[in-house]
Amino acid sequence: MKRLLPIVAALALLAGPAAAVNPDEQLADPKLEARALKLSQELRCVVCQNQSIDDSDAELARDLRLILRERIAAGDTDEQAMDHIVSRYGSFVQLRPPLRWDTVLLWFGPVLVLVLGGVGAAVYVRGRSSTAAAVGALNADEEAELARMLDGDKVG
Amino acid sequence: MKRLLFILPVVGFVALLAVFFLGLGRDPRALPSAFLDKPLPAFTVGPVRPGDTVGLSNTDFGKGEPMLLNVFASWCGPCRVEHPVLMRLKSEGVIIHGLDWKERSPGAGFRWLSQNGDPYVRVGDDPTGRTGIEFGVAGVPETFVIDKQGRVRYRHVGAVTPEVWEQKLAPLMAKLRSES
Numbered sequence: 001m002k003r004l005l006p007i008v009a010a011l012a013l014l015a016g017p018a019a020a021v022n023p024d025e026q027l028a029d030p031k032l033e034a035r036a037l038k039l040s041q042e043l044r045c046v047v048c049q050n051q052s053i054d055d056s057d058a059e060l061a062r063d064l065r066l067i068l069r070e071r072i073a074a075g076d077t078d079e080q081a082m083d084h085i086v087s088r089y090g091s092f093v094q095l096r097p098p099l100r101w102d103t104v105l106l107w108f109g110p111v112l113v114l115v116l117g118g119v120g121a122a123v124y125v126r127g128r129s130s131t132a133a134a135v136g137a138l139n140a141d142e143e144a145e146l147a148r149m150l151d152g153d154k155v156g
Numbered sequence: 157m158k159r160l161l162f163i164l165p166v167v168g169f170v171a172l173l174a175v176f177f178l179g180l181g182r183d184p185r186a187l188p189s190a191f192l193d194k195p196l197p198a199f200t201v202g203p204v205r206p207g208d209t210v211g212l213s214n215t216d217f218g219k220g221e222p223m224l225l226n227v228f229a230s231w232c233g234p235c236r237v238e239h240p241v242l243m244r245l246k247s248e249g250v251i252i253h254g255l256d257w258k259e260r261s262p263g264a265g266f267r268w269l270s271q272n273g274d275p276y277v278r279v280g281d282d283p284t285g286r287t288g289i290e291f292g293v294a295g296v297p298e299t300f301v302i303d304k305q306g307r308v309r310y311r312h313v314g315a316v317t318p319e320v321w322e323q324k325l326a327p328l329m330a331k332l333r334s335e336s
Contacts, residue, residue, distance in 0.1 A: 046294040049184055059258070060294060063285055088292045090190035123161060 021054055025062070027069050036069045039078060043068070043085055044093045052095060189300065189311035190292050196225075196300075196308060199287045201280035204256045204265045212253055212280025218306020222332035223251040224325070225300040226276070226316075227288055229259055230268035232296040238315035242275035245321070250329070254279035257288045257296050301325060303332045 021040070027033040037054065043064065045056035053061040053068075064085060071081040086093060097103050105112075138146065191197070196214040203211040217223055226242060228235040242252055254276035256265035265281060282288055291300075294313070301310040310328055312320060 046185075046187070060285075060289075063289060067286075067289065086190075088190055088290060089294070090187060090292070092187055117165075120161065120165065 021065060022062075025065055025069065027073055029073075032069075032072050035078060036065075036072050036081075039072075039082055040065050040068055042082075042095050044095050046089055046093060183313070185294070185313045187294075187311075187313070189308050191308040192311070193307055193309065195306045196302065197290045199290055201255070201282050201287050204254070204269065204279045204281045205274075206266060208279075210278070212255060212278045214306070216253055216278050217302045218304060220304050221251060222304055222309075222329050223253060223302050224329075225253050225255065225302055227255045227257050227293050227296055227298040227300075229257050229296045230264045231260060234315040235297045236272070238297055238299075238317065239272055239275070241316050241318055241321055243273050246275040251277050253277055255288060255293075256281050256283075257293060258285040259283050299325070301328055301332070304335060 021037065027036060040054040041052045043053045045051050045053045045058055045061040045064075047058040047060050048056050051061075053064045068081055068085065071084050072078075076084065082094075091098060091100075097106060099107055196217060198214050200213040201211045203209070217225065224245070226238075246252060252275050256279060259265045259281065262283070265279075269276075269279070280287070285293070291308070292311075297315055299312045299316050300308055301312075303309045309332060310325070312325065314320075316325065
């Protein structure tokens with residue numbers, strides 16, 4: 001029993017936190033609730049910033065979850081409900097940033113770095129192999145020196 | 157040419173480090189308002205002071221004078237820090253309207269103002285917080301600078317300390333005053 005205790009404690013620590021969405025917030029219609037849940041997972045909580053409003057326990061996150069559900073219950077499309085929040089808090093709240101002229105670097109920056117790095121590496125490797133080719137084969141003196149060194153190795 | 161190929165990535169890396177290092181010192185909460193250069197959305201809320209007949213409305217702003225919109229609450233700690241600054245600004249003739257955000261019990265906002273002093277020309281009650289959410293309030297205190305035409309020109313998150321006023325808000329207010 002005593003041995004089991006730490007295991008149980010470890011398991012208890014592993015248990016994931018329940019979703020912050022409270023039963024009293026949920027919409028009665030499971031279809032609408034599913035849409036609201038999905039949207040709230042894509043919206044950043046402006047208080048905690050690295051959590052979605054679905055994850056967050058902040059009071060403002062709860063307010064936004066409720067507003068989102070109100071909009072959806074009122075017949076908003078997903079986009080309209082999303083825009084409702086984004087128009088008030090800015091596109092920062094979208095956890096998946098939209099592709100716009102000012103987010104191009106965010107979306108394609110890593111690819112750009114990869115391409116630049118690849119080109120750089122290619123130029124470097126090519127430069128190295130061409131210098132090796134330019135040096136060419138050993139001449140007679142060098143062959144003799146090499147043989148002497150290898151022999152010396154054997155003796156030593 | 158060869159040299160350059162080696163130096164370029166190093167320079168790029170150092171520049172990136174510099175950008176990240178400078179980013180460490182920035183306040184992640186200090187986001188610009190989604191209403192920057194736009195008028196406040198339409199809202200009207202009831203009064204906080206029992207003697208007032210009107211609370212606060214978006215039409216109270218932009219009457220040919222730049223103003224501050226201060227979002228506060230009696231339960232908010234940093235609001236106590238900025239309160240003396242707001243009182244001083246009031247005595248200097250700065251027009252400050254207040255929005256009492258998410259007050260937990262009715263009358264608490266008014267009690268707070270009666271005890272600590274009331275820097276506001278108009279002050280509205282927003283117990284549910286929904287009005288603040290309409291223009292992107294994330295918490296208290298927040299202070300918006302509204303220009304002569306009633307457009308949002310700046311959003312300050314956190315307490316208005318004397319430094320914030322002198323370095324950011326006061327120069328902006330002076331600039332907005334000189335605008336036509």
